Amino acid sequence: MILDKKHAMQQKLFRQFAETEFTKELQDELDNTGEFNWEMHKKMSKYGFMGVKIPKEYGGAGCDYLTYALLIEEFARQCSVLSIYANTSNSLGGGPLMLAGNEEQKKKYLPQLASGEKIIAFGLTEPGAGSDAGGTCTTAVFDPETEEYVLNGRKCFISAAPMADWTIVFAKTDLKAKGSKGISMFIVDMKLPGVSLGKHEEKMGIHGYPTSDVVLEDVRVGKDCLVGPLHKGFQYAMKTLDGGRLGMAAQAVGVAQSALDEAVKYAKERKQFGRRIADFQGVSFMIAEMAADVEAARQLVYHAAELKDKNMDATAACSIAKYFAAEAANRCAYKAVQIHGGYGYIREYKVERIYRDARICSIYEGTSQVQQMVIAASLLNK
Numbered sequence: 001m002i003l004d005k006k007h008a009m010q011q012k013l014f015r016q017f018a019e020t021e022f023t024k025e026l027q028d029e030l031d032n033t034g035e036f037n038w039e040m041h042k043k044m045s046k047y048g049f050m051g052v053k054i055p056k057e058y059g060g061a062g063c064d065y066l067t068y069a070l071l072i073e074e075f076a077r078q079c080s081v082l083s084i085y086a087n088t089s090n091s092l093g094g095g096p097l098m099l100a101g102n103e104e105q106k107k108k109y110l111p112q113l114a115s116g117e118k119i120i121a122f123g124l125t126e127p128g129a130g131s132d133a134g135g136t137c138t139t140a141v142f143d144p145e146t147e148e149y150v151l152n153g154r155k156c157f158i159s160a161a162p163m164a165d166w167t168i169v170f171a172k173t174d175l176k177a178k179g180s181k182g183i184s185m186f187i188v189d190m191k192l193p194g195v196s197l198g199k200h201e202e203k204m205g206i207h208g209y210p211t212s213d214v215v216l217e218d219v220r221v222g223k224d225c226l227v228g229p230l231h232k233g234f235q236y237a238m239k240t241l242d243g244g245r246l247g248m249a250a251q252a253v254g255v256a257q258s259a260l261d262e263a264v265k266y267a268k269e270r271k272q273f274g275r276r277i278a279d280f281q282g283v284s285f286m287i288a289e290m291a292a293d294v295e296a297a298r299q300l301v302y303h304a305a306e307l308k309d310k311n312m313d314a315t316a317a318c319s320i321a322k323y324f325a326a327e328a329a330n331r332c333a334y335k336a337v338q339i340h341g342g343y344g345y346i347r348e349y350k351v352e353r354i355y356r357d358a359r360i361c362s363i364y365e366g367t368s369q370v371q372q373m374v375i376a377a378s379l380l381n382k
């Protein structure tokens with residue numbers, strides 16, 4: 001796909017913002033401290049990035065999926081973790097509200113997410129329910145006396161939980177239903193009695209976007225916190241993940257591109273045996289493989305975005321894009337480190353971080369094996 005004028009202009013703006021604002025100092029600070037940078041969150045909010053995908057009537061920019069993918073790709077090209085800052089409200093966190101929220105809920109929550117005033121997390125994974133998210137054990141039992149749901153359970157690996165004002169929680173409402181049936185979606189205020197965080201997770205990469213457990217102990221929420229139809233939450237989780245996977249695939253393209261950028265720069269600078277290492281076929285072929293991976297992944301992402309923008313079935317296309325781009329990001333990061341030799345193993349060089357940041361791409365929002373399951377099912381289970 002060749003970008004039209006409007007999208008090419010947006011791409012340029014996102015690139016300029018990231019190149020100017022995501023300084024090396026900021027990236028090092030995030031990587032070294034692991035702390036959320038509120039200043040950057042506020043700056044991104046001011047520019048409207050938190051609401052690119054949120055409809056205009058709810059305070060967002062109402063952009064299409066392609067624009068959203070371009071935003072995440074360009075941000076991740078400079079800094080993987082900062083691309084996630086602009087992701088959650090537009091994707092996994094805001095997604096369930098956009099897809100299934102009623103008018104009152106949309107009006108209440110979306111404008112505050114679009115403005116960046118509030119942060120939302122997505123709580124699907126549990127200690128015993130990862131790839132098999134339908135195995136959710138968290139329960140939401142209706143108390144007819146107070147007309148409230150009482151939530152109990154533990155969600156794990158929840159991105160942004162430590163900063164979040166609200167979390168979308170998936171809980172079993174029909175305790176007799178088997179498998180992924182009988183699950184509902186709730187929006188839970190993180191300040192409610194009974195909500196607590198587990199320990200802060202020390203991660204391999206994407207430092208600066210804290211992750212922790214969300215523990216729910218007799219947390220009472222009103223019926224107005226049920227998002228979408230009762231017992232149908234799992235279907236909406238899967239629909240939300242379609243869009244989420246597109247964002248993650250775009251993140252992986254940005255990571256792969258940054259690995260290629262660094263490898264090209266270094267291969268032209270570094271001399272061995274009296275020549276630039278770029279002049280050795282062994283090195284130049286690795287760069288050619290990386291370029292092919294980046295471009296193929298990018299085209300898959302843009303194609304999946306186009307399908308979603310045209311309201312066509314994009315489930316398999318999103319999984320294909322996520323699967324290929326995530327694996328490509330890992331291949332590119334590996335080669336970029338290899339091309340840097342020993343220096344690639346040293347923290348001072350950006351590729352060391354790129355290598356660690358690439359690793360998550362094939363794990364969260366469905367591992368590569370889960371994407372393969374979705375792709376295969378689209379071909380074989382018809």
Ligand SMILES: Cc1cc2nc3c(=O)[nH]c(=O)nc-3n(C[C@H](O)[C@H](O)[C@H](O)COP(=O)(O)OP(=O)(O)OC[C@H]3O[C@@H](n4cnc5c(N)ncnc54)[C@H](O)[C@@H]3O)c2cc1C
Nearest residue numbers: 122123124125130131132157158159363364365366367369
């Ligand atoms: C940094 C980080 C942030 C995250 N953020 C969030 C978040 O915000 N919200 C949220 O809900 N979750 C989040 N997650 C959870 C993430 O989505 C899960 O870790 C992921 O889905 C995998 O689940 P698991 O870790 O339980 O692995 P498992 O499901 O136990 O998988 C272990 C291995 O078995 C493989 N496997 C499992 N089942 C099959 C199968 N049927 N066929 C073939 N292979 C299989 C997997 O591919 C994997 O290789 C996050 C995770 C991390 C690490």
